[in-house]
Structure formats: structure tokens, C-alpha cells
Amino acid sequence: MKIHPLITDSAELAALCERLAKAEFVCVDTEFMRENTYWPELCLIQIADTEEAAAIDPLAKGLDMSPLLDLLVDNEDVLKVFHAGGQDVEIIYNLTGKTPHPIFDTQIAMMAISQSEQIGYSNLVESWIGLQIDKGARFTDWSRRPLTERQIEYAIGDVTHLSKIFPKILGRLIKTGRGAWLDIEMEKLADPANYRNDPSIAWQRIKAAGRNPAMLGRLKALAAWREYEAQDKNIPRGRIARDETLADIASHPPKTQADLAKVRGLSAGWKDNEIGRRMMATLEAAKPLTDDELPPRTPRGAPLGKEGALVADLLKLLLKIRSREIDVAARLLARSEDLELLAAGVRELPLLEGWRYEQFGRDALELVEGRLAFAVVKGRLKMAHIDRIGDSSETKVAPAE
Numbered sequence: 001m002k003i004h005p006l007i008t009d010s011a012e013l014a015a016l017c018e019r020l021a022k023a024e025f026v027c028v029d030t031e032f033m034r035e036n037t038y039w040p041e042l043c044l045i046q047i048a049d050t051e052e053a054a055a056i057d058p059l060a061k062g063l064d065m066s067p068l069l070d071l072l073v074d075n076e077d078v079l080k081v082f083h084a085g086g087q088d089v090e091i092i093y094n095l096t097g098k099t100p101h102p103i104f105d106t107q108i109a110m111m112a113i114s115q116s117e118q119i120g121y122s123n124l125v126e127s128w129i130g131l132q133i134d135k136g137a138r139f140t141d142w143s144r145r146p147l148t149e150r151q152i153e154y155a156i157g158d159v160t161h162l163s164k165i166f167p168k169i170l171g172r173l174i175k176t177g178r179g180a181w182l183d184i185e186m187e188k189l190a191d192p193a194n195y196r197n198d199p200s201i202a203w204q205r206i207k208a209a210g211r212n213p214a215m216l217g218r219l220k221a222l223a224a225w226r227e228y229e230a231q232d233k234n235i236p237r238g239r240i241a242r243d244e245t246l247a248d249i250a251s252h253p254p255k256t257q258a259d260l261a262k263v264r265g266l267s268a269g270w271k272d273n274e275i276g277r278r279m280m281a282t283l284e285a286a287k288p289l290t291d292d293e294l295p296p297r298t299p300r301g302a303p304l305g306k307e308g309a310l311v312a313d314l315l316k317l318l319l320k321i322r323s324r325e326i327d328v329a330a331r332l333l334a335r336s337e338d339l340e341l342l343a344a345g346v347r348e349l350p351l352l353e354g355w356r357y358e359q360f361g362r363d364a365l366e367l368v369e370g371r372l373a374f375a376v377v378k379g380r381l382k383m384a385h386i387d388r389i390g391d392s393s394e395t396k397v398a399p400a401e
Contacts, residue, residue, distance in 0.1 A: 001160060002052040006152055008060035016047075016054055017067035023049035025079040027162040028072065028100070030088045031142040031155055038230045038237065042091050043142035048159035055156050059145065065095075073098035081166045083107050083121050083158075085189065093195040103190045104182075106162065109169050111329035112178045121158065128165045133157065178328075181355050185332075199227035204295075206243045208250065211295060213288035219250035220293075221286035225279065240275075241265060253283050312343040315364055317374070321381060322360050333360045342368060 007013050020026050027048045034040035045056045045068065058065055072080060073096050080100040082088055084107040093099050106124065110116045122133045133154075140151055173179045188194070203223035208216065223246060230237040241249075245265030254260055257280045261271035270276035316339055323330040334351040342349060342364060351361040363383060366372040375384040 001048070001050070001163075003156060003160070004052065004054035006147065007054050007056045008063060010062065010064040013056060013063065013065070014067045016052075017071045019052070020047065020049055021071055021075055021078060023051075023078055025049065025081050025104070025163075025166065026071070027081045027159040027166065028085075028088065029082070029155070029158040029162070030091055032087070032091055033141065033143050034236075036235065038234045039094060040087070040091050041143060042095070044147070044155055046155050046159045048156070048163045050163055053156050053160045053163070055152050057147075059143070069096050072096075072100045076102065079104055081106065081162060083124065083162055084118070086194075089189065090195045093192060097192075099190045099192050099195065101190045103186050104166070105186065105189055106166060106169055108185050108189070108332075109173060109182060111332040112181050113169070113172045113176055113327070115323055115327060115329050117329050117331050124165060125161045128168055129161065131161065133161075181332075184354070197227070199224040202227050206247055208247045211297070213290075213294060215250050216294065217288040218253060218283055218286040219246060220289065221282050222246045222250055222279070225282040229275065229278070249279075249283070254280070256280075308340075308343050311368060312340045314367060314374075315339040315343060318364060318367055318372075318383065319360065321383060322363065326359060328359070334364070339364070 004012075004016070007016065029046045030042060031044035031046075032040045032042050042058050045058060047054060047056070047068070056065075056068060057063065069092070071078065072092055079102050081104045082100075083105065085103070085105050089099050089103070107119060110119050110124065119127075122135065125131050125133055142151075170179075173182070200220070203216070203220040206219060206223060208219055222241075226237050226240045226246065229240045233240075242265050245263065248265070249263060254263065257276050258271045260266050260276050260279070261268045263270070266276075270279070316336065319330050319334055319339065322328075323333060333356060338349045338351055342351070347365075349361075350356060351364060353361070363372055366385070367383075371386055373384055373386055375382050377384075
């Protein structure tokens with residue numbers, strides 16, 4: 001494979017992208033800094049097909065990035081391959097307003113062919129091609145220039161190794177027939193709605209007890225205000241105020257600005273500074289949520305009463321058994337919160353749709369409805385339908401209540 005020197009020239013980048021546009025797939029990775037900023041600062045983009053690889057310096061003066069961005073978001077003929085690519089996709093979305101498509105994430109794919117929940121890149125490389133990655137440059141400051149040869153080599157390795165691993169993972173998926181399972185997951189990864197920064201819905205990411213319209217209205221207003229403040233200063237939102245601080249203020253709003261000095265998580269200076277005044281103005285203008293805006297009520301232990309938590313535990317055990325039986329990551333089959341909702345009587349859930357229903361959801365539903373039981377067969381825990389359980393001395397049964 002040809003490894004190019006660090007690309008800082010527009011003509012070189014355009015020529016590279018013209019060649020890569022003819023590839024079946026390209027592997028993509030980014031290096032960025034976001035510890036001290038609201039918006040992640042893109043510092044390096046690495047890209048490779050099966051024949052060549054390069055690192056591109058987006059901080060290079062005068063570099064025209066449009067050929068690369070067009071390749072990533074507008075070329076539907078080239079598959080874009082990432083590993084744990086959520087933050088990479090977010091950065092590309094921030095630059096273009098679009099997401100890479102079509103897309104493939106090897107971390108998600110590994111969940112369909114193994115019980116690996118979130119396999120790291122170094123473990124992926126070691127397990128598939130037997131190489132150990134030098135992690136010395138892992139925590140480097142990618143915004144500093146010039147980059148060293150070691151840093152560039154480390155960064156390019158993220159895509160050169162992936163270009164060898166991806167075809168192997170794809171081959172395994174084809175053999176298992178599980179490629180279709182991932183279609184929905186990859187479309188979710190590429191959904192622009194996941195990366196759209198809408199301050200008006202920022203409150204939905206904050207944990208708050210209850211459904212009081214006035215309290216949630218204040219939380220909605222405060223969360224939007226914090227987003228605008230953080231964006232304007234380009235600092236992490238947590239440096240304006242932490243989630244729990246906003247939730248506390250929404251639940252127990254201060255009567256005067258001077259009272260902000262008593263709020264845990266705010267400095268005493270808020271009692272008379274400009275940001276404190278803006279927060280108080282936000283609180284005063286906040287309106288209660290409408291009925292349509294209120295979060296849905298979560299059913300709690302409904303038809304199963306006090307036994308609901310125990311039934312949820314049985315479902316989690318069933319999930320472990322099925323995950324082991326078909327060699328799939330449990331997280332890909334169902335989320336713990338969905339199992340709790342199923343135990344509480346909810347029936348509109350992802351695990352009761354499509355391939356998840358066939359592989360796990362049907363049995364989970366039958367367990368909840370008393371048609372499935374746990375059985376120990378030759379010392380191994382399995383599931384058995386109640387009407388199929390025989391009197392074999394080898395079988396011990398614990399039916400679902």
C-alpha cells in the first residue's frame with residue numbers, strides 16, 4: 001500500500017479524492033480536540049482504500065477541503081468505513097450539514113458476529129490481523145504543529161489496518177447471513193437527526209424527576225440558554241452549568257439573582273454578574289410545557305405488579321442465554337431499559353420488531369406471558385416451551401410466573 005506524506009496542498013488532495021472516488025470503499029478516521037471547546041476542532045483526517053492511504057491536515061493554510069468532503073457526503077457509490085465512528089460522523093456533519101453515506105461501522109458489525117459489546121480499535125486489530133498498536137501517540141495534542149512522523153504514522157495506521165480488516169468482517173457477515181441485521185443500525189448512525197444541534201430539545205438529555213409542566217418548561221428554557229451561551233463562548237456546556245445544577249434550578253427556581261449565590265454548582269459571582277442576569281431573565285420568560293411537549297408516561301410494573309422487577313431480571317437472563325447461543329452481543333438484541341418496559345406491559349418496542357423479534361423478542365414475550373421456562377439440560381441452562389417440557393430426569397425446570 002502506498003502511504004502519502006501529510007497532505008497540505010489543495011491540488012494533491014483533489015487528485016487523491018479523484019482516485020478514491022473509484023474505490024468500492026474507503027476507511028476514514030479523524031483526530032480532533034474538544035476538551036476545551038463546544039465545537040470539536042478537527043485536526044487531522046485519515047483516509048485509505050486498499051491501495052493508498054493519506055493523512056490530510058485541515059489546519060493547513062489555504063487547503064480546500066471540498067473534494068474530500070464531497071467524497072464523504074455526496075458520493076453514494078463509495079462505502080465509508082469507520083470504527084466507532086459516531087464522533088467522526090458528528091464532525092463531518094458540523095462541517096457540511098450532511099453525514100457520510102453509505103456507511104459501515106466495524107464496531108457495530110462486531111456485535112453481530114461476536115459477543116463483543118464495544119470492542120476497541122486496538123483489540124480489533126490484534127484479533128483480526130495479529131498486530132499490536134503502539135499507543136504512545138494516543139493522547140497527543142493533535143492541534144500542535146508540526147506533527148511528528150510518529151504521530152502521522154500512528155494516525156494513518158488507523159485506516160490502513162481497517163482497510164485490511166473490513167473485508168474480513170464483511171466476509172464473516174456474509175457467511176452468517178447477518179448483514180441485513182445491520183442495515184437499520186448503519187442507517188441510524190448516518191441519520192443527520194442524531195447530530196443536529198437543536199437547543200430547543202437540549203432539555204431532553206437532562207434527567208429530571210416528574211412531569212410537572214412548569215418545572216420542565218423552566219428546564220427547557222435553561223437548557224436552550226446554556227447551549228447558546230456555550231456556543232457563543234465556544235466552551236463545553238458543562239462549564240456554563242452542569243446538568244444537575246440546571247435540574248435543581250428548574251425544580252427550585254431562585255426568587256432573586258442574589259439567590260444564585262446559594263445554588264450548588266454556581267459560583268458566588270453569579271449573584272451580580274451578567275451571566276447571572278441572563279439566567280434570571282431566561283427563568284422569568286420560561287413557559288410551562290404544553291401537553292404535547294410533555295414526555296410520555298412510563299408504565300411502571302403494571303400487569304406484573306410487585307413481581308415486575310423479578311420478571312425483568314428473568315428477561316435479562318434470557319438475553320444472556322440467547323446472546324451466547326447465537327454469538328451476538330446482547331446490546332444489539334435489546335437494551336436493559338426495553339426489557340424493563342416489556343416486563344411492565346409495554347409492547348411497542350424495537351425488540352418486538354423485525355429480526356430482533358425472530359431472534360429474541362418472540363421468546364422474551366412468551367417468557368413474560370408464561371409460555372416459556374428456564375430449563376437445565378445436561379448441566380446447561382436453556383429455554384423450553386411449557387408444553388414441550390417432558391419428564392426427563394435430566395431436565396429441571398423453573399417456569400416463568
